[in-house]
Amino acid sequence: MTETITLGKALNHGLRRALENDSKVVIMGEDVGKLGGVFRITDGLQKDFGEDRVIDTPLAEAGIIGTAVGLAIRGYRPVCEIQFDGFVFPAYNQIVAQVAKMHYRSKGKVRLPIVIRIPYGGGIGAVEHHSESPEAYFAHTPGLKVVTCANPADAYSMIQQAILSDDPVVFFEPKRRYWEKGEVDLGGDLTKAFPLHAARVARAGTDATLLAYGPMVRVALDAAAAAAEDGRNLEVIDLRTLSPVDYPVIFESVKRTGRAVVVHEAPGNIGLGAELAARITEECFYSLEAPVLRVTGYDTPYPAARLEEEYLPDLDRVLDAVDRAFGW
Amino acid sequence: MTETITLGKALNHGLRRALENDSKVVIMGEDVGKLGGVFRITDGLQKDFGEDRVIDTPLAEAGIIGTAVGLAIRGYRPVCEIQFDGFVFPAYNQIVAQVAKMHYRSKGKVRLPIVIRIPYGGGIGAVEHHSESPEAYFAHTPGLKVVTCANPADAYSMIQQAILSDDPVVFFEPKRRYWEKGEVDLGGDLTKAFPLHAARVARAGTDATLLAYGPMVRVALDAAAAAAEDGRNLEVIDLRTLSPVDYPVIFESVKRTGRAVVVHEAPGNIGLGAELAARITEECFYSLEAPVLRVTGYDTPYPAARLEEEYLPDLDRVLDAVDRAFGW
Amino acid sequence: MAKGESTAGSDVPAGGFVQLLTPDGERVDSVTTADGTTYSVDFTDEEYRGLYRDLVTVRRLDAEAVALQRQGELGIWASLLGQEAAQVGSGRALRPQDMAFPTYREHGVLYCRGIDPIMPFGLFRGVDQGGWDPNEFKFNTYTIVIGSQTLHATGYAMGVTMDGKTGSPDGEAVIAYFGDGATSQGEVNESFVWSGVFNAPIVFFCQNNQYAISEPLERQTRVPLYQRAGGYGFPGIRVDGNDVLATYAVTRAALDNARNGQGPTLIEAYTYRMGAHTSSDDPTRYRIASEVESWKAKDPISRLKAFLGKQQIATGDFFDEVDATAQKQALDLRERVLAMPDPEPVALFDHVYPNGSPEIDAQRAAFAEYQASFEGSGH
Amino acid sequence: MAKGESTAGSDVPAGGFVQLLTPDGERVDSVTTADGTTYSVDFTDEEYRGLYRDLVTVRRLDAEAVALQRQGELGIWASLLGQEAAQVGSGRALRPQDMAFPTYREHGVLYCRGIDPIMPFGLFRGVDQGGWDPNEFKFNTYTIVIGSQTLHATGYAMGVTMDGKTGSPDGEAVIAYFGDGATSQGEVNESFVWSGVFNAPIVFFCQNNQYAISEPLERQTRVPLYQRAGGYGFPGIRVDGNDVLATYAVTRAALDNARNGQGPTLIEAYTYRMGAHTSSDDPTRYRIASEVESWKAKDPISRLKAFLGKQQIATGDFFDEVDATAQKQALDLRERVLAMPDPEPVALFDHVYPNGSPEIDAQRAAFAEYQASFEGSGH
Numbered sequence A, B: 001m002t003e004t005i006t007l008g009k010a011l012n013h014g015l016r017r018a019l020e021n022d023s024k025v026v027i028m029g030e031d032v033g034k035l036g037g038v039f040r041i042t043d044g045l046q047k048d049f050g051e052d053r054v055i056d057t058p059l060a061e062a063g064i065i066g067t068a069v070g071l072a073i074r075g076y077r078p079v080c081e082i083q084f085d086g087f088v089f090p091a092y093n094q095i096v097a098q099v100a101k102m103h104y105r106s107k108g109k110v111r112l113p114i115v116i117r118i119p120y121g122g123g124i125g126a127v128e129h130h131s132e133s134p135e136a137y138f139a140h141t142p143g144l145k146v147v148t149c150a151n152p153a154d155a156y157s158m159i160q161q162a163i164l165s166d167d168p169v170v171f172f173e174p175k176r177r178y179w180e181k182g183e184v185d186l187g188g189d190l191t192k193a194f195p196l197h198a199a200r201v202a203r204a205g206t207d208a209t210l211l212a213y214g215p216m217v218r219v220a221l222d223a224a225a226a227a228a229e230d231g232r233n234l235e236v237i238d239l240r241t242l243s244p245v246d247y248p249v250i251f252e253s254v255k256r257t258g259r260a261v262v263v264h265e266a267p268g269n270i271g272l273g274a275e276l277a278a279r280i281t282e283e284c285f286y287s288l289e290a291p292v293l294r295v296t297g298y299d300t301p302y303p304a305a306r307l308e309e310e311y312l313p314d315l316d317r318v319l320d321a322v323d324r325a326f327g328w
Numbered sequence C, D: 001m002a003k004g005e006s007t008a009g010s011d012v013p014a015g016g017f018v019q020l021l022t023p024d025g026e027r028v029d030s031v032t033t034a035d036g037t038t039y040s041v042d043f044t045d046e047e048y049r050g051l052y053r054d055l056v057t058v059r060r061l062d063a064e065a066v067a068l069q070r071q072g073e074l075g076i077w078a079s080l081l082g083q084e085a086a087q088v089g090s091g092r093a094l095r096p097q098d099m100a101f102p103t104y105r106e107h108g109v110l111y112c113r114g115i116d117p118i119m120p121f122g123l124f125r126g127v128d129q130g131g132w133d134p135n136e137f138k139f140n141t142y143t144i145v146i147g148s149q150t151l152h153a154t155g156y157a158m159g160v161t162m163d164g165k166t167g168s169p170d171g172e173a174v175i176a177y178f179g180d181g182a183t184s185q186g187e188v189n190e191s192f193v194w195s196g197v198f199n200a201p202i203v204f205f206c207q208n209n210q211y212a213i214s215e216p217l218e219r220q221t222r223v224p225l226y227q228r229a230g231g232y233g234f235p236g237i238r239v240d241g242n243d244v245l246a247t248y249a250v251t252r253a254a255l256d257n258a259r260n261g262q263g264p265t266l267i268e269a270y271t272y273r274m275g276a277h278t279s280s281d282d283p284t285r286y287r288i289a290s291e292v293e294s295w296k297a298k299d300p301i302s303r304l305k306a307f308l309g310k311q312q313i314a315t316g317d318f319f320d321e322v323d324a325t326a327q328k329q330a331l332d333l334r335e336r337v338l339a340m341p342d343p344e345p346v347a348l349f350d351h352v353y354p355n356g357s358p359e360i361d362a363q364r365a366a367f368a369e370y371q372a373s374f375e376g377s378g379h
């Protein structure tokens, strides 16, 4: 049965299904129980699955991830919620030195099927530490897989796929899109769903390729729509998987269009856009009409709420970059 | 008086001078006192400056950086030693959420002149967590400045410049080069020294540009020497400053040579090399004969000691990349 | 070393706490704890009235902030409702030379430091991130990442010792504020380790308001929080955080111990968060009305008012005047908050580095140029 | 809740500890601590001899490893010299179903789990990173990042409870090993928080060997470590870590409490690191010979040997046979270590992800091709 629901509700349904399908799946984090999480993504789950399956933890992120590692060794499949992007750093040591490395360290003997959910990104008028995009810190780390969803349908299937995967997955949720609605097939057969680690062409085009993910996919699509009015036919690729990146889809597109613009909220310097630009240039060197351009957050800390509109990439900045790509 | 000393000893002399010149400078870390640090970089300093100036701390990296923040607010200039690259992560929260942001947060009212020394990189046959290159995690973080030295002379001046700077500086020390010797002018006037945030042409050349830093500068120079025998004249640039990168020097060089190869030990994916490649391509698009190529550590966790020779970039891999650049 | 015993009154938590003013306004002369320390206060009538004025004022200003947020003038607000005595008692216990490290909720302490109450509103309105000079106000910037400020406070306190500013009655002391939830953070426990090892002149002031957002205290500990201190080598004590007198007495004594070189103390101020965690929170999802009711009966202001009345330290006129004055301050605050200018867009590039950066300068220039390109274009 | 008192013998640390065998081999029948718990052991002669064999064997194997490292056959080695009783006593106290989370020094515990002593040598030789299956051996991989394994152990113990494997004598218990220095790490203190809150079936076994590399205990705490537990709501106890009998008794009791559902215990095993921190360390830079000498007098093996002799539980022949057997095992271990094959270069791409990655596959292929290009080129 397809329903039109918000991205947040889609995640909630996906988590519910994961809890139903595998008794080893446990959800843990701050305020995920009675409150249902500050964004209500786990709403109602503790009531229905109990305090052993949906665990309100002490206020300690290292503890959340560190105990999740132990639970995983014991055979559980922990789904950890980090309350906001800016609060994942106390757990960073456990994530990069343990979660990411234990499979390699143990020559494959230890699998840690842990999912780390992180609401991320800006645009919600929040105070410091509540609007960051730390994906590069994780995507640069071998041993972690990193994904993000841009619409309710993907949110629903990807969270379940991430939980089913034996790889440790950092799952970034575009918090400003939690309230955006879309069609979701709640009865859908997961095995038939679009694969977790695949990029998707969100809009077919011919003149230039926009690469975006998470909260910026909507911006890229809007920019493409606007460009269409000026007679420019832009292709939009929703990366979905940030590590590993699904390059074949990207290379095929850029070789066709000859131009690429990457869009993300994170600071540009050594962001995901840098890697995309470098790799695209290596693979499509003779197809490029212009260098790969990036529209990103600036290389400053995330600013006060009343400045975030200027900080965040928007339709105009994307179109400006597209213009520059054509004017090169 | 110029002396020929090791890079480690040069750092030791630099730290000593900093302690002499400013009573607010304090050194803190694990085993930095009586032991002089596991690499002896602080050898003899506690004996001469006392336990209040050279502080053996509890075994807690977050504590080292967090208390350094408080000491800096009090007017001190803490120089923190992280014992090995792989052990900085417990302090990551304090570094990215506090050290990097407090000046911005406070609209410039709080300055944190903290230097975080991190021996980094591989090649010493060590066990896990002792051979990593985490520079991208810091260089991607606005609010931090990141530098690294490649020879004793730079080690001596750069550590002093970093301590004199009011910016928070993450100072990466190429541990495998601690024992390499070079000429150092210990009497040298720091104000006349090469600036902290400037790249240096380590070898002038015409045919291609090698970009390296820290432990890889020596590898790049050796590769250039070998290439010279095959009649290829490579320019080698020692980046020295990783954030911000000194781009003018790089752009000028690549526009001349038309080819660039970046070398670093860190995993390639979203490493510093990605940013360099992206920026160079943007600025030198029409000068490039080939895409900017990267010779880096692979996208795996740092391997067991007996595999590190294969993991680390070496002369052959650099020359192989140069060949590919010429063959493009 | 832990101590928390007291003359057990009604609703006193297991383990007891130091209380000098009962919920119904009865004055307890003094409390002597297990280790023989006696806590008491002898305030002049003037001082008693001053404390009352502080309590009423910080509550009234807080109410104004809550209203401003509801009206969309603030992005968010963290209310101190219910915690006035913990904040005024500890805030007034500070001597001028002492340094405070707050969380995001210490508006009452800020007020008692003599700071213009508008100072933190820039942060909550979203026009800045709380950019004031900690040293100018002896009050650090608000810290949002739970627990991190306790290590900053510890380092600062180490600096006080290194500066030779302890060991005498006019020495300096440091106070670190944090909540019950924060006690689970590794960094907070590390600050206990460091303070013990370096005998830092610091008071750890934990406002146990019973909740970390939706999570009750049992999610953080199964024994009273003040007992945490013993294992790190310094005393812990629990005080009735709704009793401004006891909070003052206990905090003042701990601060003086610190400044005299006797090292750290952990104070657990036992109180209750009467309002939502922040304006974004809905407490009805996780706690029952009767619990809130039971704490209303322990209100910090009404008990002091009852005491002042019974003792004829203050009359109706005084109470009315205090309310009226607080009302005036609140309206003045509101006006000034509404008048806060939005920052210039280009300001987002300011203060990334003390020494600047060519990369930031270039981005700022490109941004300015880009902005200019819209001039008159209707954007 | 803290307890550490005992019949104070010679050289007993302030606060005392549980001791059942004095340095000169006198047997203390039993020790009753402040909370009324009585600790004792009644081993058969066979079992006593078995413990002696364990102690001698793990020391001998350790000595072989030190020699192998000196000869360049190992990259580094972390010696357990001096800590044999702490490791054998606790290791033998484990029941088969119990799970252990070691640091990088628990070779003695590993041996007592019945694991081939060669298992960790791949890590120290640098041919791998210690790749064994924790669940197969009920012994987690060595953890090098200080303290991190205490949270893993806590999570695993939470899982034991969730599996309903506590609350009976044949329940499962978990033991987390760490050092005195590790007690300063935030993560270790968080594991105390979590274990208390979730009443996890875990024993925190801290080998206080007096040093964290060069730093003496005073850099980590100014009160005995076992006292840390009380503030988290579970008991702490100190035992003579050079007394294999006391260590066994105290650990066995704590493990059984855990498996029975009575929650965590912190054990401080008071011992001494007789050798260097690791083969890379030079202890003469930070401690004096006389200190080491004074600890020689408390040697864990000689005291048990003296006891066995006095009690005629063992004779010279037995001691000689034990030495000879350990010698044989050591030489066998040496041979097998020397025979360890180096990994294939391409193996560096193995096991990055359970499900693999196209990026890694591509890098592996390019690497193989590049390697092949050198074939016969003399490289």
Ligand SMILES: Cc1ncc(C[n+]2csc(CCOP(=O)(O)OP(=O)(O)O)c2C)c(N)n1
Pocket (backbone or CB within 6 Å): A030, A059, A061, A083, A087, A090, C105, C144, C145, C146, C178, C179, C180, C181, C182, C183, C209, C211, C212, C213, C273, C277
């Ligand atoms: C490291 C970190 N994790 C999570 C959060 C989100 N958060 C903000 S306040 C809060 C609860 C804090 O509870 P407590 O310490 O008791 O202080 P209170 O708000 O009750 O005064 C949480 C979880 C945060 N700010 N920082």
Ligand SMILES: Cc1ncc(C[n+]2csc(CCOP(=O)(O)OP(=O)(O)O)c2C)c(N)n1
Pocket (backbone or CB within 6 Å): B030, B059, B061, B083, B087, B090, D105, D144, D145, D146, D178, D179, D180, D181, D182, D183, D209, D211, D212, D213, D273, D277
């Ligand atoms: C997080 C972290 N910081 C620093 C180190 C470097 N290091 C290795 S062992 C050690 C001392 C550990 O002391 P202790 O916990 O007492 O254990 P011991 O070695 O004495 O058994 C240090 C600082 C590390 N491994 N991990």
Ligand SMILES: [Mg+2]
Pocket (backbone or CB within 6 Å): C179, C180, C181, C207, C208, C209, C210, C211, C212, C213
């Ligand atoms: Mg609270």
Ligand SMILES: [Mg+2]
Pocket (backbone or CB within 6 Å): D179, D180, D181, D207, D208, D209, D210, D211, D212, D213
């Ligand atoms: Mg130790």
